[in-house]
Amino acid sequence: MRVTRRDVARAAGVSETVVSYVLNANRYVDKDKKERVLKAVKELGYVPSPAARALKGKDAHHILFIVDDIVSEYFGSIIAEMERLVVGKGFLFSLASDRGDSSFVDTVCNWSFDGIIIGSATISLNDIQRIIGTGMPTVILSMNEYPRFHGTYGLVLTGLRNGTHEVMACLRRRGRRRIAFVDSFNAAGRPVDRSGYRFIGYSECLEGAGEIVIDACVGSADLRRKLAQAYEASRFDALFCRTDRMAAESLLALDAMGLRVPGDISVVGVNNSRIAMYTKPRLTTLAIRKADVASATLELFSGIKRYAGGEVLTVQLETDLIERESV
Amino acid sequence: MRVTRRDVARAAGVSETVVSYVLNANRYVDKDKKERVLKAVKELGYVPSPAARALKGKDAHHILFIVDDIVSEYFGSIIAEMERLVVGKGFLFSLASDRGDSSFVDTVCNWSFDGIIIGSATISLNDIQRIIGTGMPTVILSMNEYPRFHGTYGLVLTGLRNGTHEVMACLRRRGRRRIAFVDSFNAAGRPVDRSGYRFIGYSECLEGAGEIVIDACVGSADLRRKLAQAYEASRFDALFCRTDRMAAESLLALDAMGLRVPGDISVVGVNNSRIAMYTKPRLTTLAIRKADVASATLELFSGIKRYAGGEVLTVQLETDLIERESV
DNA sequence: CTGTTAGCGCCTTCAT
DNA sequence: ATGAAGGCGCTAACAG
Numbered sequence: 108m109r110v111t112r113r114d115v116a117r118a119a120g121v122s123e124t125v126v127s128y129v130l131n132a133n134r135y136v137d138k139d140k141k142e143r144v145l146k147a148v149k150e151l152g153y154v155p156s157p158a159a160r161a162l163k164g165k166d167a168h169h170i171l172f173i174v175d176d177i178v179s180e181y182f183g184s185i186i187a188e189m190e191r192l193v194v195g196k197g198f199l200f201s202l203a204s205d206r207g208d209s210s211f212v213d214t215v216c217n218w219s220f221d222g223i224i225i226g227s228a229t230i231s232l233n234d235i236q237r238i239i240g241t242g243m244p245t246v247i248l249s250m251n252e253y254p255r256f257h258g259t260y261g262l263v264l265t266g267l268r269n270g271t272h273e274v275m276a277c278l279r280r281r282g283r284r285r286i287a288f289v290d291s292f293n294a295a296g297r298p299v300d301r302s303g304y305r306f307i308g309y310s311e312c313l314e315g316a317g318e319i320v321i322d323a324c325v326g327s328a329d330l331r332r333k334l335a336q337a338y339e340a341s342r343f344d345a346l347f348c349r350t351d352r353m354a355a356e357s358l359l360a361l362d363a364m365g366l367r368v369p370g371d372i373s374v375v376g377v378n379n380s381r382i383a384m385y386t387k388p389r390l391t392t393l394a395i396r397k398a399d400v401a402s403a404t405l406e407l408f409s410g411i412k413r414y415a416g417g418e419v420l421t422v423q424l425e426t427d428l429i430e431r432e433s434v
Numbered sequence: 435m436r437v438t439r440r441d442v443a444r445a446a447g448v449s450e451t452v453v454s455y456v457l458n459a460n461r462y463v464d465k466d467k468k469e470r471v472l473k474a475v476k477e478l479g480y481v482p483s484p485a486a487r488a489l490k491g492k493d494a495h496h497i498l499f500i501v502d503d504i505v506s507e508y509f510g511s512i513i514a515e516m517e518r519l520v521v522g523k524g525f526l527f528s529l530a531s532d533r534g535d536s537s538f539v540d541t542v543c544n545w546s547f548d549g550i551i552i553g554s555a556t557i558s559l560n561d562i563q564r565i566i567g568t569g570m571p572t573v574i575l576s577m578n579e580y581p582r583f584h585g586t587y588g589l590v591l592t593g594l595r596n597g598t599h600e601v602m603a604c605l606r607r608r609g610r611r612r613i614a615f616v617d618s619f620n621a622a623g624r625p626v627d628r629s630g631y632r633f634i635g636y637s638e639c640l641e642g643a644g645e646i647v648i649d650a651c652v653g654s655a656d657l658r659r660k661l662a663q664a665y666e667a668s669r670f671d672a673l674f675c676r677t678d679r680m681a682a683e684s685l686l687a688l689d690a691m692g693l694r695v696p697g698d699i700s701v702v703g704v705n706n707s708r709i710a711m712y713t714k715p716r717l718t719t720l721a722i723r724k725a726d727v728a729s730a731t732l733e734l735f736s737g738i739k740r741y742a743g744g745e746v747l748t749v750q751l752e753t754d755l756i757e758r759e760s761v
Numbered sequence: 762c763t764g765t766t767a768g769c770g771c772c773t774t775c776a777t
Numbered sequence: 778a779t780g781a782a783g784g785c786g787c788t789a790a791c792a793g
Binding site: 109110152153154155156157158159161162167168171177178179180183184186187190194195197199200201202203204206208210211213214216217218219241352355356358359381382384385386387 | 481482483486489495498505506510511513514521522524527528533544545686708713714
């Protein structure tokens with residue numbers, strides 16, 4: 108059955124308090140007793156109940172990741188990296204997808220997390236503020252330009268803006284001048300978010316050329332239609348796509364339109380996801396350094412706990428442009 | 435700050451106990467008071483602390499998913515489905531990847547989950563038994579033939595075995611006779627697991643033809659080499675791959691070998707993941723009904739809580755063969 | 762150096 | 778129909 112501190116205490120022949128002291132290493136404990144405790148802990152496989160710890164306001168070894176697309180492997184790989192970094196320490200990672208309904212924030216606020224990662228581009232500013240307001244260490248994986256929130260929190264700038272500059276430069280080097288921006292699928296089919304770093308980076312590199320934007324499409328058919336339309340109107344010679352998935356979809360669409368990649372058109376995606384390896388031609392893609400994101404985030408969590416003066420701790424990361432066959 | 439039951443009680447002008455009674459609906463409470471409580475709850479955005487509930491052994495609204503490959507979108511889509519089913523009820527989904535070290539099981543056992551899903555093919559039988567032994571509702575997403583564990587638990591048979599029969603039949607209809615089985619990547623490069631339903635289904639349909647097996651490869655280069663070798667030896671005319679990813683990798687390898695798909699060789703994957711849409715040719719794939727997996731799992735959780743007589747509750751699901759261009 | 766004690770927020774008898 | 782009180786497992790003063 109469940110093994111509690113009491114069991115350990117009995118097995119080691121000490122009082123329950125001593126067990127706590129040993130495990131939290133916050134009191135000097137007799138060498139001998141200490142060893143007995145450690146031994147008992149190991150033998151019984153004792154792990155302090157996170158629920159009880161949480162109740163006392165202590166670390167719960169619990170990290171929450173708020174995402175907008177659970178299926179995206181982007182989040183999965185970051186979690187995998189973080190897990191690697193804390194393996195053996197008994198951490199638990201949870202996922203919450205914000206599906207527009209703010210009520211999930213109530214839920215979030217009543218758990219105790221050691222860290223909350225906001226990796227969703229669609230979560231409302233108000234909800235972000237509420238989450239930061241709980242006092243739980245929060246870091247924003249910033250894909251967008253955000254206002255300054257109130258309180259202490261972390262900001263990981265993944266480098267998409269500069270990375271996009273690189274993409275654009277690469278495209279230029281290949282002689283591309285009429286570069287279009289392709290947004291992600293979105294059930295609502297709304298216009299591209301101009302505060303996203305990808306788009307900002309894109310528009311900063313237009314060098315006088317007019318912007319060509321394919322707003323969020325509802326599905327493959329819609330994309331196909333809009334792409335054809337845009338080609339008719341603008342004769343674009345390159346596509347910078349918000350994600351690899353969109354780049355892959357675009358590849359299909361272009362193929363259907365009889366356009367050759369990279370012969371006629373260059374295509375670039377973002378994320379270096381598995382998909383990018385298997386398309387034909389293989390995708391050139393802007394890779395976020397996921398391992399860096401993971402370690403930076405973890406460090407920010409402890410940083411936030413130390414300084415709580417209301418400042419925002421920022422980490423700026425680099426990206427890597429992975430050139431494959433599609434440019 | 436954090437809003438507790440006490441705040442609600444004060445706001446509604448009742449005692450804390452009444453608040454509990456209203457929320458748990460396990461006592462008759464005066465209509466009027468009840469409404470005041472509900473109103474206060476809504477206004478304050480009160481959510482009972484899961485930590486405190488867990489400590490009392492109540493539902494924690496917390497579900498754990500144990501996986502072997504976090505990056506795989508398979509698990510992500512099942513979680514997404516489950517989330518849809520319980521949206522608004524304040525559920526939290528957590529991920530644990532078993533990385534061979536059993537110590538994570540100690541951790542798992544000391545949390546309180548309302549449900550634990552075992553979706554890992556590599557977790558040890560011993561660990562599974564320990565998890566079931568905690569008494570927390572456990573369901574196994576069964577990709578393999580498993581022994582009978584001790585205790586009450588759920589088993590979701592995703593239908594891979596019959597599904598594989600369909601795949602083989604489809605391949606036969608296309609005139610394929612020398613069908614090879616391609617295992618997943620695996621750092622250890624070990625031989626294919628013959629207790630997996632995919633392999634079982636495969637070997638049941640050999641009809642006298644000898645089996646052709648590509649054991650787990652360490653990476654793309656390894657796969658390429660083994661595939662070439664196997665082709666030399668057996669002149670296979672079809673590949674049934676453990677996952678879409680392996681099918682995609684195989685496509686690349688075959689292309690490098692100068693073999694045409696589906697002209698010379700047919701290729702089939704499993705999972706209907708996004709990848710399958712973007713390869714060239716597009717992948718024929720065996721789709722697991724993820725939405726059914728999600729709902730069956732949730733139902734099993736409540737089933738397990740009701741009957742606790744030591745039986746195993748089983749659900750048998752169907753699959754769908756999605757025929758695209760690669761066969 | 763170690764044990765005793767008072768909660769953390771909640772649920773559940775037990776009284777009323 | 779409702780309130781008081783004990784305790785889930787743990788931590789952190791507070792006394793020895």
